[in-house]
Amino acid sequence: MNWRFFFLLLLLAGCAGAAPTLEPRRPFPQHVVYPGQQIRPSRSQGQLDADVLAYYHVWKERYLVEAGRDAAGRPLYRVILSLKKPEKTVSEGMGYGMMIVAYLAGADPAARELFDGLYRYVRAHPSDIDPRLMGWIQPPDGSGNDSAFDGDADIAYALLLADRQWGSLGEVDYAAAARERLAAIAASTTGPDSRLPLLGDWVDPQGSRYNQYTPRVSDFMPAHFRAFGDFSGDPLWGAVNAAIESAVAGLEDDYSPATGLMPDFAEPQSTGFPLRPADPDFLEGPHDGDYYYNAGRYPWRAGTAVLLYGDAFWRERMAKxxxxAEQASGGDPLRLSAGYHLDGTPIAGQDYFTTFFAAPLATAAMTQPDQQAWLDALYEVVHDRHEDYYEDSVTLLNLLLISNNYWAP
Structure with missing residues (x-):
């Protein structure tokens, strides 16, 4: 062996990212000390770890499937859209899946094979508009093969996790792949003036109905944007974080001062800032301006920035x-409705419990020192309850946070 060449490769790997390794550098469990954590569930660390592993095994068995082979005979994997529509896959699910298996490396010896197979599937299904991004639904549903912001942002974040976990000198150069996707997100799905996330690469920033001031609020991912800036050195991500803070502060002040709830989608009050909750049927349905099945992820996204970085702005949002949520439910998570108007009134016909809304609220509760009983109650009703792909994927990612096994790349 040419040892000089070998050490040169190691040096280059150190410049590009973590040194290459067959074994995970941050195997599960990690037991991360979060700068912004105030409380944790009243269970032992071993119990929390075991709960995550048990949940992961069910998630993997139900939703992670092989999706053929590439030209070189290597397997592709995908995350199914739902148990009722197993033939469908969305980019959002691919991002969730890639993050999950990267965090579970070490506990799952197949994690790297699964991660690479998921990424092969992503690459095999590009958007027709910006092929560096993924087409949001596969197979395409006839509405256009274009991207969705959240899927690509989670895929980029997962690639950063993979670079830290395994290094970037294997089959996939994770660091280079992350740089490419971040460049595409910046160019094709970030408002050139607003610095807000666009709904996808199909949005004209200057469009009349959908534009750079019509975001999906659950696409506000402050911890992701912090990691993107740390990795790339691009000041854009600091500007994106400043923009989403401005948007959230305005929405809360004007529309949810007593609750802190956010709408699924927002529109400009006139042009540009400030924003208002979207009109009914703006994009997906009658509750587009309510705290519904997109915005339910908001406490997870914002709470992550508090836990991982001790962010004071998002801590204040999570406090409210x-x-x-604790007061509205009387401290009983099973009384949480599956959707609210921004004033805290439950949406009619949504008076049922789902982990989708409860698990992110557990992450938010970890940032507050006086909510131990509320956190414990939330944990008890989510840690072993399974519903479908969307609810279970969000719940599992929150369980990783709640168990102190979610780390920043």
């Missing part, structure tokens, strides 16, 4: 929202 988390205390409202």
């Amino acid at each position: 929202l988390s205390h409202w």
Whole structure:
């Protein structure tokens, strides 16, 4: 062996990212000390780890499937859209799946094979508009093969996790792949003036109905954007974080001062900032301006920035929202409705419990020192309850946070 060449490769790997390794550098469990954590569930660390592993095994068995082979005979994997539509896959699910298996490396010896197979599937299904991004639904549903912001942002974040976990000198150069996707997100799905996330690469930033001031609020991912800036050195991501803070502060002040709830989608009040909740049927349905099945992810996304980075702005947001949720439910998570108007009124016909809304609220509760009983109650009703792909994927990612096994790349 040419040892000089070998050490040169190691040096280059150190410049590009983590040194290459067959074994995970941050195997599960990690037991991360979060700068912004105030409380944790009243269970032992071993119990929390075991709960995550048990949940992961069910998630993997139900939703992670092989999706053929590439030209070189290597397997592709995908995450199914739902148990009722197993033939469908969305980019959002691919991002969730890639993050999950990267975090579970070490506990699952197949994690790297699964991660690479998921990424092969992503690459095999590009958007027709910006092929560096993924087409949001596969097979395409006839509405256009274009991207969705959240799927690609989670895929980029997962690639950063993979670079830290395994290095970037294997089959996939994770660091280079992350740089390419971040460049595409910046160019094709970030408002050139607003610095807000676009709904996808299909949006004209200057469009009349959908534009750079019509975001999906659950696409506000402050911890992701912090990691993207740390990795790339691009000041854009600091500007994106400043823009989403401005948007959230305006929405809360004007529309949810007592609850801290956010709408699924927002529109400009006139042009540009400030924003208002979207009109009914703006994009997906009659509850587009309510705290519904997109915005339910908001406490997870914002709470992550508090836990991982101790962010004071998002801590204040989570304090209001988390205390409202505890009070509105009387401290009983099973009384949480599956959707609310921004004033805290439950949406009619949504008076049922789902882990989708409860698990992110558990993450938010971890940021508040006076909500131990509320956190424990939330944990008890989510840690072993399974529903479908969307609810279970969001719940599992929150369980990783709640168990102190979610780390920043």
